[in-house]
Amino acid sequence: AGDRSKVAVHSHERDIDPVGSCVGMKGTRVQAIIRELRGEKIDIVEWSDDPIIFITNALSPARIQRVTILDDTERVVEIVVEDSQLSLAIGKKGQNVRLAAKLTGWRIDIKSEDEKRAEVEAQFDGLEDGEEAATLTLPGLDDAQLVKLTEAGLDTADLLLETSVTNLAQVAEVDEQTAIKLQDAVREQVAAAEQATAEIAERTIEEESSVDSGSQANGGTQEITVNEDDPTGKDSSIVASSEENTNSVGSDHDSTDPQGSETATDSKS
Numbered sequence: 001a002g003d004r005s006k007v008a009v010h011s012h013e014r015d016i017d018p019v020g021s022c023v024g025m026k027g028t029r030v031q032a033i034i035r036e037l038r039g040e041k042i043d044i045v046e047w048s049d050d051p052i053i054f055i056t057n058a059l060s061p062a063r064i065q066r067v068t069i070l071d072d073t074e075r076v077v078e079i080v081v082e083d084s085q086l087s088l089a090i091g092k093k094g095q096n097v098r099l100a101a102k103l104t105g106w107r108i109d110i111k112s113e114d115e116k117r118a119e120v121e122a123q124f125d126g127l128e129d130g131e132e133a134a135t136l137t138l139p140g141l142d143d144a145q146l147v148k149l150t151e152a153g154l155d156t157a158d159l160l161l162e163t164s165v166t167n168l169a170q171v172a173e174v175d176e177q178t179a180i181k182l183q184d185a186v187r188e189q190v191a192a193a194e195q196a197t198a199e200i201a202e203r204t205i206e207e208e209s210s211v212d213s214g215s216q217a218n219g220g221t222q223e224i225t226v227n228e229d230d231p232t233g234k235d236s237s238i239v240a241s242s243e244e245n246t247n248s249v250g251s252d253h254d255s256t257d258p259q260g261s262e263t264a265t266d267s268k269s
Contacts, residue, residue, distance in 0.1 A: 008047035058100035062089035
């Protein structure tokens with residue numbers, strides 16, 4: 001990246017914190033690498049075989065509201081964040097989301113809550129327009145007959161279904177058998193529109209009620225920087241960038257032997 005990198009790590013040992021093990025006590029294990037990279041920032045995140053958790057971790061330090069897999073085959077996900085978190089999730093010049101996409105191998109589409117809400121409202125508006133248009137789709141009638149129905153006030157689905165078969169046949173100048181078929185066609189179109197509306201409403205409710213499991217996972221990320229003017233690393237700082245991960249410079253991540261932790265830690269990038 002030039003000034004920022006993301007690294008995913010994983011440990012097979014449950015009692016070992018992979019992120020803390022890679023950072024080391026006071027960042028000793030990464031300071032040499034950071035100095036070699038001339039102060040490049042490094043985000044160390046925990047890898048997970050669950051794509052939702054992994055993508056959530058990879059987008060740190062932004063807080064994610066929802067992760068929805070749009071296409072499992074093409075590996076496309078939609079991320080919804082609070083409006084205040086949108087710029088942080090995208091990053092400067094799109095750097096954060098670009099690095100997260102490269103790290104996870106998924107195409108990430110980030111939207112704010114306002115954008116998602118507007119999109120859902122537009123879908124409902126489209127369905128309402130579609131339902132209204134369906135009331136005018138009457139097979140077997142020409143333009144002149146449609147005009148007669150409109151002039152008679154039979155220009156919506158409700159009115160076409162409420163009127164009697166005899167009246168519909170008389171206004172449209174068709175026999176009663178055809179009038180019955182017309183009403184059946186209107187019922188089918190209304191039912192299809194209502195079903196589509198219900199499906200979208202159900203999907204929306206599921207998305208709103210889904211709790212981002214990744215935000216509650218133990219996996220976190222740390223942003224590590226080093227002061228080039230202090231080659232000894234004494235003034236180096238490790239800034240926790242996930243609220244759920246309270247790891248800090250002085251935390252006891254390396255209570256075990258550093259070499260032992262290192263061998264038990266797998267890293268993926």
